[in-house]
Amino acid sequence: MIDFRSDTVTKPCAKMREIMFNAPLGDDVYGDDPSVNALEAFAAQCHGFASALFCSSGTQANLLALMAHCERGDEYICGQNAHNYKFEGGGAAVLGSIQPQPIENENDGSLCFEKIRAAIKLNDFHFANTRLLSLENTIGGKVLPLSYLAQAREFTHSHQLALHLDGARVYNAAVALEVDITEITKHFDSVSICLSKGLGAPVGSLLLGSVELINKARRWRKVLGGGMRQAGMLAAAGHYALEHNVTRLIDDHSNARYLAQRLNEIEGFHVDLTKDTTNMVYAHVSDTIDIHSLAQQLTVKGVLFSPNKTLRLVTHLGVNRADIELFIAELTAALHV
Structure with a gap:
């Protein structure tokens, strides 16, 4: 079949399957899976973060990021077309007790900073606490400019907000901009990256962030049933994808x-x-x-x-x-x- 429905339909190549079959394994919930550990260490280093967490899906990675950044009754701002608002089952509200505050995306996929500023809640017990701005890149296939990402970083610093990137297809953005991935990721406090779309792994996403944030996310991953035990076979595929399927x-x-x-x-x-x-x-x-x-x-x-x-x-x-x-x-x- 020739399948144009999504880049989620990709299948592992023969070499990736071989690496999966031969991957050294352990119990990842105990921290004993060498292939998962290798992927997380490699991903943290090459994306410019202190720590990384291997997740079962992009939806899980985004939810863990929201739950690690926000507490019960907090709020995050995102676009009306944001995947973690529109297409992830309302997980932030349902499972994290986190209120989404969506605002309209501009035609280029970006969010207007004036609209974001107007959406930030006052420090008043009538309102949810605005904690986080979440962007997506690419969004609808569109690439957010590096200059916009730098503005977003400056904006969130000035308003005491954390900044998360739903980077499911962030490598498409980096390749289109002809820059190293760190030119994008350096602006964010956390980044999720999907390994099973254009990069061609069968399953899995990464969440990147500080040691403190990833430790918190790891706990929430367990609470949400995301401990995958001998997950090294999947992690090895993701590792191969990052090393061979980007360019x-x-x-x-x-x-x-x-x-x-x-x-x-x-x-x-x-x-x-x-x-x-x-x-x-x-x-x-x-x-x-x-x-x-x-x-x-x-x-x-x-x-x-x-x-x-x-x-x-x-x-x-x-x-x-x-x-x-x-x-x-x-x-x-x-x-x-």
């Missing part, structure tokens, strides 16, 4: 631009080619096209995508130029049946 993300970005160009040639589909969204293509679909019927037809032909009037197609290590050409050919044929 190839540029291929995904190039393939996304090519896909956007080819899709724009088909009547009834429109992609704004002036917007660079790394490995994501957003196409407006004409009302004359039954996109749900089209998705069913292409599934039979071995092509998967999530039907919507604004169609999101995601490139990843499981999609190459030949796959894109086949998709365009099958899409064109289905439209002319």
Whole structure:
């Protein structure tokens, strides 16, 4: 199958599977898994943090960050489109007793500092305590500029707020900006990074932060049922992904631009080619096209995508130029049946 639904559908390569099979193991809840320990030490060092925690998912990593930064009855500010507000089941409120305060994202995915300032609560017992600003990079495939991240750091310092990054696809941002990952992560008090999207590991995310924050997050991970025992097989895959699958993300970005160009040639589909969204293509679909019927037809032909009037197609290590050409050919044929 050619799968454009998300970069979460990637599968480990043969070399990654071999490393997983041969990974030295121990009980991670006791701190005895050498492969988990190696991943956490490596990740902390290469991202510029004192400590790291291997988590089962990006959702878990973000929730642990929120629960480590905030206490019961505290509040975090984020965007209306933030994944840790909109797409993670309300975990901060449900499990952390933390109030989200979403504000509208700007067109480039950023948050307006004046709107953030207006959302910060007074030191008054009528209000939740505003403790944290959470940003996302990339967001909807869009890259936040380094200058904006520096402004966010200065803003949070001046307002005594912590700063968290949902960096599920932060390596896509770093590759697009052509900078070392630390040029992004250095601005934040904590960062979550997904290993199982474009980086190609089968499972897992990282949470990065200070020793104190990670120790707190580790306790909450256990409380939430996240102790994974002999997790080294998964950690070894994530370690391999960080060492071998970063620079190839540029291929995904190039393939996304090519896909956007080819899709724009088909009547009834429109992609704004002036917007660079790394490995994501957003196409407006004409009302004359039954996109749900089209998705069913292409599934039979071995092509998967999530039907919507604004169609999101995601490139990843499981999609190459030949796959894109086949998709365009099958899409064109289905439209002319």
